[in-house]
Amino acid sequence: MEVVTVDLGERSYPIYIGGGVLSSPQLLRRHIHGNQVMVVTNEVVAPLYLQQVLDLLSGLQCDTVILPDGEQHKTLHTMEKIFDGLMAKGHNRTTTLIALGGGVVGDITGFAAASFQRGINFIQIPTTVLSQVDSSVGGKTGVNHALGKNMIGAFHQPQCVLIDTHTLSTLPAREVAAGLAEVVKYGLIDDAPFFHWLEQNMKELVALESTPLTYAIKHACECKARVVAQDEKESGVRALLNLGHTFGHAIETKCGYGEYVHGEAVAIGMNMAADLSHRMGWISLKEARSVGNLLLEADLPIYPPESMGADDFLSAMALDKKTINKSLRLILMKQVGQSVITDQFEEALLQQTLSAGKSLCS
Amino acid sequence: MEVVTVDLGERSYPIYIGGGVLSSPQLLRRHIHGNQVMVVTNEVVAPLYLQQVLDLLSGLQCDTVILPDGEQHKTLHTMEKIFDGLMAKGHNRTTTLIALGGGVVGDITGFAAASFQRGINFIQIPTTVLSQVDSSVGGKTGVNHALGKNMIGAFHQPQCVLIDTHTLSTLPAREVAAGLAEVVKYGLIDDAPFFHWLEQNMKELVALESTPLTYAIKHACECKARVVAQDEKESGVRALLNLGHTFGHAIETKCGYGEYVHGEAVAIGMNMAADLSHRMGWISLKEARSVGNLLLEADLPIYPPESMGADDFLSAMALDKKTINKSLRLILMKQVGQSVITDQFEEALLQQTLSAGKSLCS
Numbered sequence: 008m009e010v011v012t013v014d015l016g017e018r019s020y021p022i023y024i025g026g027g028v029l030s031s032p033q034l035l036r037r038h039i040h041g042n043q044v045m046v047v048t049n050e051v052v053a054p055l056y057l058q059q060v061l062d063l064l065s066g067l068q069c070d071t072v073i074l075p076d077g078e079q080h081k082t083l084h085t086m087e088k089i090f091d092g093l094m095a096k097g098h099n100r101t102t103t104l105i106a107l108g109g110g111v112v113g114d115i116t117g118f119a120a121a122s123f124q125r126g127i128n129f130i131q132i133p134t135t136v137l138s139q140v141d142s143s144v145g146g147k148t149g150v151n152h153a154l155g156k157n158m159i160g161a162f163h164q165p166q167c168v169l170i171d172t173h174t175l176s177t178l179p180a181r182e183v184a185a186g187l188a189e190v191v192k193y194g195l196i197d198d199a200p201f202f203h204w205l206e207q208n209m210k211e212l213v214a215l216e217s218t219p220l221t222y223a224i225k226h227a228c229e230c231k232a233r234v235v236a237q238d239e240k241e242s243g244v245r246a247l248l249n250l251g252h253t254f255g256h257a258i259e260t261k262c263g264y265g266e267y268v269h270g271e272a273v274a275i276g277m278n279m280a281a282d283l284s285h286r287m288g289w290i291s292l293k294e295a296r297s298v299g300n301l302l303l304e305a306d307l308p309i310y311p312p313e314s315m316g317a318d319d320f321l322s323a324m325a326l327d328k329k330t331i332n333k334s335l336r337l338i339l340m341k342q343v344g345q346s347v348i349t350d351q352f353e354e355a356l357l358q359q360t361l362s363a364g365k366s367l368c369s
Numbered sequence: 370m371e372v373v374t375v376d377l378g379e380r381s382y383p384i385y386i387g388g389g390v391l392s393s394p395q396l397l398r399r400h401i402h403g404n405q406v407m408v409v410t411n412e413v414v415a416p417l418y419l420q421q422v423l424d425l426l427s428g429l430q431c432d433t434v435i436l437p438d439g440e441q442h443k444t445l446h447t448m449e450k451i452f453d454g455l456m457a458k459g460h461n462r463t464t465t466l467i468a469l470g471g472g473v474v475g476d477i478t479g480f481a482a483a484s485f486q487r488g489i490n491f492i493q494i495p496t497t498v499l500s501q502v503d504s505s506v507g508g509k510t511g512v513n514h515a516l517g518k519n520m521i522g523a524f525h526q527p528q529c530v531l532i533d534t535h536t537l538s539t540l541p542a543r544e545v546a547a548g549l550a551e552v553v554k555y556g557l558i559d560d561a562p563f564f565h566w567l568e569q570n571m572k573e574l575v576a577l578e579s580t581p582l583t584y585a586i587k588h589a590c591e592c593k594a595r596v597v598a599q600d601e602k603e604s605g606v607r608a609l610l611n612l613g614h615t616f617g618h619a620i621e622t623k624c625g626y627g628e629y630v631h632g633e634a635v636a637i638g639m640n641m642a643a644d645l646s647h648r649m650g651w652i653s654l655k656e657a658r659s660v661g662n663l664l665l666e667a668d669l670p671i672y673p674p675e676s677m678g679a680d681d682f683l684s685a686m687a688l689d690k691k692t693i694n695k696s697l698r699l700i701l702m703k704q705v706g707q708s709v710i711t712d713q714f715e716e717a718l719l720q721q722t723l724s725a726g727k728s729l730c731s
Contacts, residue, residue, distance in 0.1 A: 083445055083448075083449060086445075087445060090514055090520065090521055091514075094514050094515075094516040094517055094520065095516070097687070118484075121523065122480075122484075122511075122521045122522060122523060123520065123521060124520060124522075125509070125511065125522045125523055125524055126523070126524070147487070149484075149487060152452055152453075152456050153456075154456040154457070155456055158452065158456065158485065158486060159452055159484045159485060160484060160486075160487045161483065161484060161487055161488070161523060162487055162488070325459070
């Protein structure tokens with residue numbers, strides 16, 4: 008088992024990573040301080056892992072809430088089911104919420120924990136690659152608004168995160184790939200050696216081989232933990248974590264949640280960022296293509312949908328053509344493994360990237 | 370104009386108090402840092418004061434949301450109207466929410482501000498005595514759950530609070546009295562001289578005379594600001610602010626929101642606390658009766674509803690008779706002007722207080 012500590016002063020917490028950490032009750036129990044817990048999961052994960060978690064909690068008042076599955080249920084309305092359960096079962100402010108599932112379950116449960124009685128403890132047990140390397144680290148919680156993702160939420164840190172890589176064996180291949188997109192992101196942000204390690208080991212990761220998988224998840228958590236510790240409330244460097252997300256969100260918005268899962272949209276967005284970085288003369292064609300190649304190796308899409316032109320991107324990014332340079336900051340690559348937040352890009356080159364479709368030079 | 374500073378380090382903020390502070394645009398404008406604002410108010414307050422506030426905001430993108438009036442609308446569902454407005458009008462994370470109204474508007478708007486994009490600025494313009502002396506100080510925000518008051522919320526401090534005592538001229542007398550109950554509370558907690566000042570000046574306060582009213586509101590805000598500064602997240606001394614609230618909440622729960630307004634229930638609760646403190650031998654009969662007398666002077670009820678016996682109180686307080694002493698801590702009076710949080714009360718005497726009805730010895 009590996010342990011990564013997210014260093015946030017009195018809000019610091021450990022991430023336990025390994026195959027089988029969910030078989031060890033003492034790991035979980037040491038982070039539960041009252042005698043009440045509520046496990047929040049969804050209808051897909053419940054039949055797979057709920058009983059295993061409940062078995063770790065004997066002797067406590069332990070209730071469960073099972074949410075519907077899917078990003079479209081990441082709403083205030085769904086969150087009310089958690090409050091209804093907590094109130095109906097008489098939970099007080101010493102209770103602990105346990106989020107068992109992917110990013111949607113984690114984000115809703117975290118926000119419920121931030122809000123119930125103005126803040127109770129919670130624990131994350133992420134069961135997807137994406138939530139293991141991304142949403143379980145950093146304390147961002149929240150739900151979507153019909154007009155925008157993650158618009159309503161709170162910063163609320165968990166007591167601990169338990170990542171059992173065995174839970175990935177039941178994850179659809181498409182979800183594995185989507186999570187690997189975020190893993191690649193950490194290499195691109197500030198860690199060229201990790202990027203090159205990924206180039207050597209991507210096949211094994213796609214095949215869920217335990218040793219490289221544990222290493223990659225640990226390394227990704229460390230990258231994110233390092234960035235979050237520098238900038239908990241996202242006033243500066245944490246924005247680097249949005250590499251690929253500006254373009255990716257535009258794709259998700261235009262295509263509707265569902266056609267692309269989040270990691271796929273981010274993969275395309277990273278490839279577009281590589282393309283623009285090359286057009287700017289910041290990275291070589293070879294470097295730009297290495298980004299696309301690694302994403303392809305992970306079975307990810309790298310080209311924007313043919314239906315989307317430059318205007319579609321700009322409107323989804325809520326940008327007026329006349330004010331692009333005033334209002335847009337992008338995360339681009341100075342090299343593979345060194346990303347920057349910048350408004351110093353040429354608008355004409357951005358237009359080329361946005362309209363390139365399958366002709367992206369990366 | 371008087372200014373009280375709530376001292377919370379980097380979250381410190383000023384409370385401006387006086388007749389006419391809403392006529393001075395620069396007070397408000399210096400606390401707005403972006404170029405977008407949204408004023409949230411309700412259908413009763415909007416026709417009275419909304420235009421006056423909008424007049425202070427010229428040159429900014431200024432939108433409004435008008436909520437239904439009443440405690441029964443203090444829900445997540447109502448809060449969504451604020452998010453809908455913010456999203457529809459394209460507000461970003463530099464926007465400022467302005468809460469114009471009583472405690473319900475302030476609490477909902479504050480929680481919306483805590484949650485929109487994980488935290489935006491907000492300003493309180495409380496227009497009732499109760500919200501001026503209580504809910505606008507301390508950063509508690511939130512909404513009710515069907516099974517419990519204020520169960521869902523956040524701690525979120527405003528940029529400033531503007532208290533214009535002129536707005537009280539349109540407040541129903543019953544609401545004035547309810548607010549004065551909380552003013553009396555501050556005297557009882559730790560300020561005997563203020564309690565005695567109130568005994569001398571209650572008639573003038575009920576008549577809304579400007580000079581004593583401004584003094585009383587300022588003094589109450591100072592009391593609360595002092596307590597909150599010591600204990601922002603209510604882990605200790607802040608609980609003293611709940612004097613009268615344990616009994617009061619039981620009355621509100623049993624009678625349904627509406628039969629008694631909050632301040633009335635708290636007035637009865639404080640009188641019951643005085644009664645029990647006297648039965649315990651901590652305060653004299655004369656002192657206990659002085660509490661009831663001052664509340665009567667403010668036109669407040671002091672006896673619990675005849676329909677409620679000891680069992681009704683205990684069940685509303687979610688207490689099993691067998692575990693009262695294990696789970697209940699009460700705020701009682703060692704003297705008038707010195708309250709304490711204690712589990713050192715005699716259960717038999719508590720039973721007498723809960724079943725005394727109109728025979729309360731205070």
